Amino acid sequence: MRDEAAKGEGDVTAVLADGTYRIDRPLEFRAQDGGGDSHTVRWTAAEGAHPEITGSTQLTGWQNYDEAANIYVADTPAGFETRQLYVDGIAAPRAATSLALTDLTLTPTGMTINNPELAYLADLPDQDRIEFESLGDFTDRYSPVQSIAGDTITMTQPAWDNNTWGWDTVQNSLLADSKWFMANSLGFLDQAEEWYVDPEAGKLYYKPADGVNPEDLDIELPRVETLISVGGTYDAPVSNLEFSGLTFDGTSWLGPSSAEGYVSQQNGGYIKGVYDYRPADAFANCSRGCDPYERTRNTWFQIPSAVQVSAADHITFAGNTFRNLGSSALGIGNDDNAMLTGVGLGASNIDVTGNVFTQVGGHALFVGGIRADAHHPSDPRMTNQDILIENNTISHVAVEYQDTSGILSTYVTRAQIVHNEVRDLAYAIDTGYGWGINDAGGSQEYQNRGYYQYNPLYQTPTTLKDNLIAGNLVHDIKADFADSGNIYNLSASPGTVIENNYMYNVSGVGIYLDEGSRYTVSRHNVLGDANPWVFTNAYSAGNGTNDNTLQENWHTGGEQMPNAEARNNRLIDNVKVSGNDWPSGAWDVICAAGVAPEHRTELNVNLGGIDPRCPTDVTKPQVTLVSPTAAGPFKELTVQVDASDDYGVEKIVANIYQGSALVKSTQTAVGGAKTGTHSATVTLPEGDYTIKYNAQDTSGLISQTSTFAFTIDTTAPTVTIKNGAKETVGSDGTYSLVSFKLNDAGKIDKLTLNGVEKDLVNNAWSDLNYVKPGAFGGVAGLNTLVVYDVAGNAQTLTFTLS
Numbered sequence: 001m002r003d004e005a006a007k008g009e010g011d012v013t014a015v016l017a018d019g020t021y022r023i024d025r026p027l028e029f030r031a032q033d034g035g036g037d038s039h040t041v042r043w044t045a046a047e048g049a050h051p052e053i054t055g056s057t058q059l060t061g062w063q064n065y066d067e068a069a070n071i072y073v074a075d076t077p078a079g080f081e082t083r084q085l086y087v088d089g090i091a092a093p094r095a096a097t098s099l100a101l102t103d104l105t106l107t108p109t110g111m112t113i114n115n116p117e118l119a120y121l122a123d124l125p126d127q128d129r130i131e132f133e134s135l136g137d138f139t140d141r142y143s144p145v146q147s148i149a150g151d152t153i154t155m156t157q158p159a160w161d162n163n164t165w166g167w168d169t170v171q172n173s174l175l176a177d178s179k180w181f182m183a184n185s186l187g188f189l190d191q192a193e194e195w196y197v198d199p200e201a202g203k204l205y206y207k208p209a210d211g212v213n214p215e216d217l218d219i220e221l222p223r224v225e226t227l228i229s230v231g232g233t234y235d236a237p238v239s240n241l242e243f244s245g246l247t248f249d250g251t252s253w254l255g256p257s258s259a260e261g262y263v264s265q266q267n268g269g270y271i272k273g274v275y276d277y278r279p280a281d282a283f284a285n286c287s288r289g290c291d292p293y294e295r296t297r298n299t300w301f302q303i304p305s306a307v308q309v310s311a312a313d314h315i316t317f318a319g320n321t322f323r324n325l326g327s328s329a330l331g332i333g334n335d336d337n338a339m340l341t342g343v344g345l346g347a348s349n350i351d352v353t354g355n356v357f358t359q360v361g362g363h364a365l366f367v368g369g370i371r372a373d374a375h376h377p378s379d380p381r382m383t384n385q386d387i388l389i390e391n392n393t394i395s396h397v398a399v400e401y402q403d404t405s406g407i408l409s410t411y412v413t414r415a416q417i418v419h420n421e422v423r424d425l426a427y428a429i430d431t432g433y434g435w436g437i438n439d440a441g442g443s444q445e446y447q448n449r450g451y452y453q454y455n456p457l458y459q460t461p462t463t464l465k466d467n468l469i470a471g472n473l474v475h476d477i478k479a480d481f482a483d484s485g486n487i488y489n490l491s492a493s494p495g496t497v498i499e500n501n502y503m504y505n506v507s508g509v510g511i512y513l514d515e516g517s518r519y520t521v522s523r524h525n526v527l528g529d530a531n532p533w534v535f536t537n538a539y540s541a542g543n544g545t546n547d548n549t550l551q552e553n554w555h556t557g558g559e560q561m562p563n564a565e566a567r568n569n570r571l572i573d574n575v576k577v578s579g580n581d582w583p584s585g586a587w588d589v590i591c592a593a594g595v596a597p598e599h600r601t602e603l604n605v606n607l608g609g610i611d612p613r614c615p616t617d618v619t620k621p622q623v624t625l626v627s628p629t630a631a632g633p634f635k636e637l638t639v640q641v642d643a644s645d646d647y648g649v650e651k652i653v654a655n656i657y658q659g660s661a662l663v664k665s666t667q668t669a670v671g672g673a674k675t676g677t678h679s680a681t682v683t684l685p686e687g688d689y690t691i692k693y694n695a696q697d698t699s700g701l702i703s704q705t706s707t708f709a710f711t712i713d714t715t716a717p718t719v720t721i722k723n724g725a726k727e728t729v730g731s732d733g734t735y736s737l738v739s740f741k742l743n744d745a746g747k748i749d750k751l752t753l754n755g756v757e758k759d760l761v762n763n764a765w766s767d768l769n770y771v772k773p774g775a776f777g778g779v780a781g782l783n784t785l786v787v788y789d790v791a792g793n794a795q796t797l798t799f800t801l802s
């Protein structure tokens with residue numbers, strides 16, 4: 001593929017046949033693997049195929065280990081570690097046990113066991129593999145155990161120190177009580193579908209449901225952390241690369257299994273390492289923030305994703321499935337520490353459309369960075385911009401790192417998060433980051449906390465602006481965290497609009513405008529079951545949550561908008577309804593929310609329509625091919641397709657195929673008008689091609705796909721001088737009489753001699769005979785002959801007549 005792309009002779013397509021492609025190291029796509037400025041490189045599924053690119057290996061050879069407990073064992077490579085196991089496509093939970101807050105007393109070095117029923121912990125083998133998990137009010141934290149002796153649990157450093165200072169710490173959650181668990185010991189393996197791996201022994205233990213033999217299950221053991229890496233440099237980015245129709249799965253992120261644990265700060269941002277400025281009394285006096293802790297904020301890390309994109313432009317993921325991935329699924333323009341290439345940010349014109357994300361450890365989509373170059377890039381090429389996230393289905397993600405959201409877009413310019421369905425997780429769609437601390441003029445709240453003693457106070461805006469969150473369907477959001485929002489924003493985001501979203505069966509706040517949120521507009525959203533339907537965190541003037549407008553939304557809950565007038569947070573013409581008694585305008589939003597019909601799967605709640613009261617469009621668009629009307633040959637293709645639909649045309653598509661391979665995709669977004677036109681001029685290599693064209697209406701219905709065959713001819717005619725004495729007198733470009741033979745496989749159309757045109761009969765050959773001054777436009781002196789084929793290619797010959 002790299003060699004073919006380097007030829008620069010047009011689009012290049014790799015067609016993957018059906019099957020499972022197992023890899024043991026990441027697939028790396030660099031600048032030379034893209035199409036550059038001139039063409040596109042595509043990796044796509046063969047028609048009707050469902051190729052799977054996986055980093056896992058199938059685990060077989062199960063033997064009964066403990067018949068009474070229904071536990072089986074299988075061999076794994078010695079020393080092999082994993083945090084994930086996938087059973088029939090579902091992420092199986094590690095062996096774990098829940099704890100009451102009274103069972104333990106947390107200390108600066110670990111824990112004291114209070115509950116005598118937990119005395120068995122001291123007798124467990126491999127104690128340094130045990131992990132303590134704490135679900136706070138907005139964080140999900142993991143800390144490894146070092147040892148257990150008697151009633152004393154000593155925790156591994158630096159994870160314990162890091163998890164016990166800052167905000168929402170393991171010993172001092174922000175608002176409500178934490179939830180505690182111990183995990184990753186064979187001694188905890190007591191529930192169906194749990195598992196435990198022993199790397200030293202090379203064994204994996206699994207407890208299936210009663211009556212199930214694991215040999216009858218597809219049990220997959222992930223072997224890699226990164227599956228796909230798309231990344232160049234700012235001087236040489238990856239450009240024009242597409243992935244479609246593929247399944248990406250089979251990864252595990254091992255970072256939390258180290259002495260660092262996982263020290264979540266918020267939504268995929270975490271700290272690690274030793275902070276020499278952490279106070280000695282931090283456990284007691286810095287568990288709800290302190291001056292030195294503020295120094296960490298611009299050094300936070302980001303969860304790495306299984307599929308990564310940075311220093312890249314015009315990259316497309318369309319119609320793929322992301323599943324069984326141990327960290328976040330698709331990371332776009334994250335900080336350099338989260339990228340395999342070591343080059344972060346710099347993502348532009350990235351399209352993520354029509355994909356399915358399920359059974360993922362972290363975010364489905366993780367866009368943007370959080371360090372300084374993300375919000376104030378030192379090189380403008382670092383800016384993350386023009387990211388389209390559309391028609392994606394996101395279900396059962398954040399299964400391992402539960403404080404991550406389905407979609408997170410941090411410091412991004414012109415992100416469009418539109419018509420996605422997000423369900424079955426704790427946080428749905430989050431935008432922004434930084435609590436306003438990096439906005440122009442900074443944050444008074446963080447001035448008070450001491451942040452600017454250690455970090456810059458910027459006087460210029462961040463890159464967070466002009467984003468659109470629209471038409472999304474959010475539902476079945478779990479009440480796992482006390483501090484939660486369904487559509488959430490941090491920091492100033494001028495030009496950002498939140499509109500036409502529908503949420504129901506949700507917990508927590510509907511639209512949550514947290515610290516520093518400014519200059520946003522939320523309108524025409526339908527917020528069922530959210531209470532409050534809106535919260536603006538403006539209790540203090542220092543929070544900087546100002547100048548937001550919420551207009552003409554429909555809701556069932558109350559609002560929580562402290563100091564609204566003083567902070568210029570405006571409520572305009574919003575309507576509270578009772579139950580499900582939505583007015584007609586709200587029904588328009590409800591019925592249009594979520595992914596378009598052609599992208600829906602069994603995971604989508606509106607597979608058959610979200611509600612019987614929604615109008616049903618059963619008529620497909622009408623489509624007409626205006627150009628070409630003949631098969632050619634053409635020097636280049638000019639295509640025009642017109643479409644109409646009573647409900648409105650969404651887009652018109654005309655794709656060019658050579659055989660079964662897609663070589664060029666062209667389309668026009670019509671945007672709901674009842675009529676539309678798509679036109680494009682396409683340069684192609686010589687050969688035979690087919691146009692396949694159709695249109696999609698606003699209801700998602702697609703017209704019948706029609707085809708039209710044509711030929712491209714890029715070879716000019718050949719012109720040779722006849723040698724017979726009767727036809728030609730003279731030589732070496734000077735003649736008193738000259739005759740020509742004209743040939744072209746695509747047929748000769750016409751010629752001009754000194755501007756005098758002669759129409760020919762469109763044969764593969766023709767003649768121009770007995771040219772002399774005064775005949776056929778010939779003149780004494782220099783003459784110019786131009787011969788054209790029917791495709792418009794021309795051959796020019798000059799000669800002298802005496």
